[in-house]
Amino acid sequence: MTEIELRFQIPEPQWPVVRRWVAGSGKSVATEERLQASYFDTPERDLARAGFALRLRREGDVWVQTLKGAAPDGMTRLEHNVPLGADVPALDVARHADHPAGQALQALLAELPGGALQALFRTDITRLTRPLKTPHGMVELALDHGALLAGEGDALRSTPVAELEIELKSGEARAVLETARSWAVERFGLSLELRTKALRGDLLARQLDCAPVADSHAIHWTGDMTRDDALHVLLRECLEPVLGNASQIASGRHRPEHLHQMRVGLRRLRAGLRLLASDDDVALHALADGAGQLSRRLTAARDADAQAEAGWRLGMLAAWRVERPSAASEASPTPPVDVAGLLLDPQVQGWMLAVIGWLARPAPEQAPEASQGLTLVHGTIAQWCVATDQQIKRFERLDVEGRHHLRRRLRRLRLAMELGFAVPGGADGGKLSRKEIEARARRLARVHEAAQRLGALNDLEVGLTQAREQLALAMARGDVPAAAQAGFSLGWLRPRQKQALVKASKAVKAVKVGGWGRAAKRTRRSKDRKQD
Numbered sequence: 434m435t436e437i438e439l440r441f442q443i444p445e446p447q448w449p450v451v452r453r454w455v456a457g458s459g460k461s462v463a464t465e466e467r468l469q470a471s472y473f474d475t476p477e478r479d480l481a482r483a484g485f486a487l488r489l490r491r492e493g494d495v496w497v498q499t500l501k502g503a504a505p506d507g508m509t510r511l512e513h514n515v516p517l518g519a520d521v522p523a524l525d526v527a528r529h530a531d532h533p534a535g536q537a538l539q540a541l542l543a544e545l546p547g548g549a550l551q552a553l554f555r556t557d558i559t560r561l562t563r564p565l566k567t568p569h570g571m572v573e574l575a576l577d578h579g580a581l582l583a584g585e586g587d588a589l590r591s592t593p594v595a596e597l598e599i600e601l602k603s604g605e606a607r608a609v610l611e612t613a614r615s616w617a618v619e620r621f622g623l624s625l626e627l628r629t630k631a632l633r634g635d636l637l638a639r640q641l642d643c644a645p646v647a648d649s650h651a652i653h654w655t656g657d658m659t660r661d662d663a664l665h666v667l668l669r670e671c672l673e674p675v676l677g678n679a680s681q682i683a684s685g686r687h688r689p690e691h692l693h694q695m696r697v698g699l700r701r702l703r704a705g706l707r708l709l710a711s712d713d714d715v716a717l718h719a720l721a722d723g724a725g726q727l728s729r730r731l732t733a734a735r736d737a738d739a740q741a742e743a744g745w746r747l748g749m750l751a752a753w754r755v756e757r758p759s760a761a762s763e764a765s766p767t768p769p770v771d772v773a774g775l776l777l778d779p780q781v782q783g784w785m786l787a788v789i790g791w792l793a794r795p796a797p798e799q800a801p802e803a804s805q806g807l808t809l810v811h812g813t814i815a816q817w818c819v820a821t822d823q824q825i826k827r828f829e830r831l832d833v834e835g836r837h838h839l840r841r842r843l844r845r846l847r848l849a850m851e852l853g854f855a856v857p858g859g860a861d862g863g864k865l866s867r868k869e870i871e872a873r874a875r876r877l878a879r880v881h882e883a884a885q886r887l888g889a890l891n892d893l894e895v896g897l898t899q900a901r902e903q904l905a906l907a908m909a910r911g912d913v914p915a916a917a918q919a920g921f922s923l924g925w926l927r928p929r930q931k932q933a934l935v936k937a938s939k940a941v942k943a944v945k946v947g948g949w950g951r952a953a954k955r956t957r958r959s960k961d962r963k964q965d
Contacts, residue, residue: 436501436512438600439613439789441623442683448578451597451621455561455576463563463574466493470556472634473524475549483541485534486631487550489517489524496522502534506792507627507672508609524550554583554634558594565612570604572612581630583638592637596626610790618782624683625785627676644681646690649674649698651851652705656864658807658856660709664717667705667852668792674698675724676785683776689738692772696735699728702788704848708810720791723784730781734770736895743892749925756921807856814849818946821846828941833894839941840887846946847880879944886937893930900926 443451456463470490474480480487484503489496495516502511513532526542529535542549558579565572575598580591597617601609617623628644636644652670654663678695681687703724710717740746775781821842824831831839854873857865865873904919906912 436510436600437508437606437609438598439508439609440626441597441617442626443595443597443623445595447621447623448595452561452576454616455563455574455597457563461563463561465559465561468492468556468558468560471552472554472631473550474553474635475545476551478635479541479545481631481635485538486629487526489522494519498522498524498528500529500532500534500538502537505669507676507789508606508793554581554638556581556594556630556634564602567608567612569611570608571602572608573600573602575600581634581637583634590637590640592633594630597623606793610786614783614786618779618786622777622779624777624782625676625680627680642686643688646688646694647673647677649694649701652701653855654807654852655855656807656857660807663807664709665792667702668788671698671702672788672792675702676788679776679785683773685773689742692731692735692738696728696731699724700844701848703728704845705852708813708849708852720787723787727781727784730775731772734772737770739892740895745893745929746896749922752925753918753921808858810853810856811858814853817842817846817849822946825941825944828938836887837891840884840891843880843884843887847877847884850877850880876946880946883940883944886940890930890933890937893926893933897923897926897930
């Protein structure tokens, strides 16, 4: 069985109206049942790391053992249910032996000590369900309200559950997506929840309040991929860094690294979509624009995190304490950004649903010879190289804003080079020579170094801007201590900014990206010959 569903967090103010909708009226009335379950894993969480959830759940008067696999597209999971009757059963993974997910689980458990599985946490949920007919199929609405529980007696811990699940019962996956868009997002303003109950319960059992950060790793396309293959890989690899981290941030509790990795994933996704989208591919361009807009909206929050974490700031405050031991050690804090509120915007949530929709769509039916290969991505990379090179030549004349813009260009170029690194440059395909691989690696390393140096410079320049603003504000208020600290910050930062500028200039001038331009020319010449 394949389970296709989407899950949404329900803020407390929205609970009554969502419940009335799920409860229904007239002939379409919901049914209610109590679900009590125990979730099993090893103490080291081997099942969770492999994407499995294993539970025993009482559904009314019947016990059911369920195994779920990972959801690579955010909405589709392998699921195997085994009804067991009314008596309280013991866990037996052999019940799933004939299912693909069960076979994968058996292979995992074969490498672990016997008896490693334990009941780590449990749930006590009241579920309200109602079928809903849509133009694209039948879905089931499930409203869950209750708690996750871990520990016993005085050590009992709990966390509330208030979720809406929309599951496909028959028809197309589009039925789930359209119901989610029109009701959960546009009508009720809910946010996607990629954190499963199994994950949240595991966090409770370990007494953690945040899911692990989903890192955005480098993605390398290969020369044998079609455009659709590459798009699927890009969306799949960016799903957890973007939507997974967003779920944790939208919960109201997150670490700075959740936001950082989400923005890295957004930039990687946007660069990849730009490489794959043809000029008239409106849908992919819209997806790329959405990634860019969301990343920009999160900039202020990430800048605040970066400034708070900056190593130079700790050094500056330590120097200030030596200078004025009795003075305040912190300037007025920057007002926090409601980053969770930004993610609850229906436009943002709609964009996230679009990402899942693209990832979940069936593979296009076309003959292999009709598939568009990836060699043409080098044409776009070459154009970005030319634009970057032109700005590098004017580096000495760039102001702060110009250097920041160059940093963004270099960052985008690095992500594009990573994606196209293993794709041959000629339209006739073939393998990259060792010499070409080494040349690409050198260019990529130089672009990365230059972007890093410009990033360090930008952090100092943002600090200088803040110090100037704090000085002006303190002087306007007649706040002599605050003015003294802001003046000290300016004096401390200026020489370090000049040193960082020298290092950035050296790294930027070392960037050599012309090789991708030659590869693109070969691609275009080969394409022209075929057309002739």
